[in-house]
Amino acid sequence: MPDLNPVSGLAPGNTAAPTPTPGPLTIPASSALGALVIDDSRAMRSILKRIMVEVGFTVAEAGNGQEALDVMSAGFIPSICLIDWNMPVMDGLEFVTLVRSQPQWRGVTLMMVTTESEHGQIVRALAAGAHEYVIKPFTPDAILDKLSLLGLLPAEASV
Amino acid sequence: MSIPVQSDVSSVMETPNVAALISFEDLHAILEQVWASYLHSGDELVPLAAAPAVEQISASVSVSGAFMGHVVFATSASAATQIAAILMDLPPQEVSEDDVADCVGEMANVLGGNLKSLLPGPSVLSLPIVMSSNGGNAMRWPDATVALESELTWHGEPISVTVWAQIDPDL
Numbered sequence: 001m002p003d004l005n006p007v008s009g010l011a012p013g014n015t016a017a018p019t020p021t022p023g024p025l026t027i028p029a030s031s032a033l034g035a036l037v038i039d040d041s042r043a044m045r046s047i048l049k050r051i052m053v054e055v056g057f058t059v060a061e062a063g064n065g066q067e068a069l070d071v072m073s074a075g076f077i078p079s080i081c082l083i084d085w086n087m088p089v090m091d092g093l094e095f096v097t098l099v100r101s102q103p104q105w106r107g108v109t110l111m112m113v114t115t116e117s118e119h120g121q122i123v124r125a126l127a128a129g130a131h132e133y134v135i136k137p138f139t140p141d142a143i144l145d146k147l148s149l150l151g152l153l154p155a156e157a158s159v
Numbered sequence: 160m161s162i163p164v165q166s167d168v169s170s171v172m173e174t175p176n177v178a179a180l181i182s183f184e185d186l187h188a189i190l191e192q193v194w195a196s197y198l199h200s201g202d203e204l205v206p207l208a209a210a211p212a213v214e215q216i217s218a219s220v221s222v223s224g225a226f227m228g229h230v231v232f233a234t235s236a237s238a239a240t241q242i243a244a245i246l247m248d249l250p251p252q253e254v255s256e257d258d259v260a261d262c263v264g265e266m267a268n269v270l271g272g273n274l275k276s277l278l279p280g281p282s283v284l285s286l287p288i289v290m291s292s293n294g295g296n297a298m299r300w301p302d303a304t305v306a307l308e309s310e311l312t313w314h315g316e317p318i319s320v321t322v323w324a325q326i327d328p329d330l
Contacts, residue, residue: 040286041265042258043246047197050248086268086284115272118280136269137196 033154034078035059038068038095039113040087044136048082048113051140055147056154065090069098078108080152082143083130085114085121093128100129109150113138177228177306177324181277186309186320189273193266194313198245207310207317215317218263218289220271224282228306229323230271232263236291238316239263260289270320 035057037048042063049059060076062068064087072078081099085092092112099105111132112125122133132146147153190204217233234242236259243262244251264287271284306324310317 041261041268043243043262043265046247086286088286115269115275115284117272117276120281136272137193139196 033057034076034080036062036068036071036076036078036081038062038065038081038087038092039084040064041084044084044113048143051143052082054140055144064088065092065095065098068095072099072105072108077105080109080111080147080150082111082113085112085116085125093125096125096128096130109152111146111150113143177278177322180279181274181307181322183307183309185277186274186307186322189270190309190311190318190320192273193269198242202314204311204313204318207312207319215292216259216263216289217292218260218267218287219323220267220287221285222271222275222278222282223285225279226275226282227324228278230267230274231319231321231323232267232270233317233319233321234263234313235316238313238318241314241316242266263287264289274322 033056035052037045037052037059038061039045039048040063045061045063049061052059057079060071060078062071065083066089068081068083069090081095083092083095092114096110096112099108099110109132110130111134112122112130113134113136115136116122116125117135125133132150134142134146144153187204194204214236215233216236216239217231219229219231221229239259239262240251240254243249243254243258246262246265247254247258249258267287267289268284271287275282275284304324305321307322308319309321310319312318
């Protein structure tokens with residue numbers, strides 16, 4: 001049996017997606033190249049997860065900000081969170097604010113992925129601590145371009 | 160109080176204030192951007208003269224603030240299943256009712272968010288509401304009227320987007 005990649009759990013050279021996680025609060029074993037996709041739409045989580053897995057991230061999902069905090073408190077500290085704005089229970093802006101208030105999560109990159117496109121809303125999110133902002137609808141290339149700008153695109157992944 | 164209702168759903172009715180802010184070109188550009196970004200099937204949206212009576216899945220989001228109104232995305236059950244299959248990356252036969260509701264709701268959310276950016280702000284967007292009906296537009300809101308409506312086809316199935324606006328009692 002070949003050595004498995006400690007991050008992805010895959011054999012060397014195997015770029016296929018790991019076994020799909022069934023839904024929110026499923027916590028991957030490792031977060032070294034982790035992404036946390038936070039959106040109340042399962043469809044949107046599915047789209048973003050496919051994009052992130054394709055370039056080598058291990059992905060956890062959460063249906064709102066509170067679920068995302070639960071995932072992170074349980075030990076999954078992602079490299080990046082992709083965050084919707086309008087969600088039930090806890091919205092994306094409150095999540096960003098809470099994460100930024102916790103020193104142990106200072107290294108987590110926060111990227112809003114939302115339909116909120118008013119200038120004032122973008123400014124609010126960035127002021128709260130979001131690093132990047134993607135407006136829906138987006139293409140996979142738009143997400144990969146942002147990852148590249150943030151220095152989070154794995155070297156072997158192409159944009 | 161009676162609620163104004165369009166007598167002919169295939170006709171186009173605009174209230175001056177919304178039409179001045181959102182043109183059909185704006186609406187179609189947003190729709191085409193959503194289609195190109197998420198559905199990328201190569202099939203174009205084609206304007207439709209008359210809406211056939213079929214089982215509909217509708218989702219709405221409400222805009223509250225400087226502009227008060229609602230954006231509705233509606234399509235047939237068949238097209239909704241195709242949309243969900245593409246978005247969820249599932250075979251159509253594995254798409255559940257929950258998947259369809261989730262995907263149609265997200266379409267309304269994305270369309271509503273983009274249309275909101277063309278309207279007076281600040282305003283907030285509600286979470287989507289999804290309804291299924293057997294033909295016709297079953298969604299109604301008190302003191303609101305259809306301000307902008309576009310009906311098209313995709314894969315031979317109906318697609319429509321409707322913007323509802325609150326009636327200003329001072330007018």
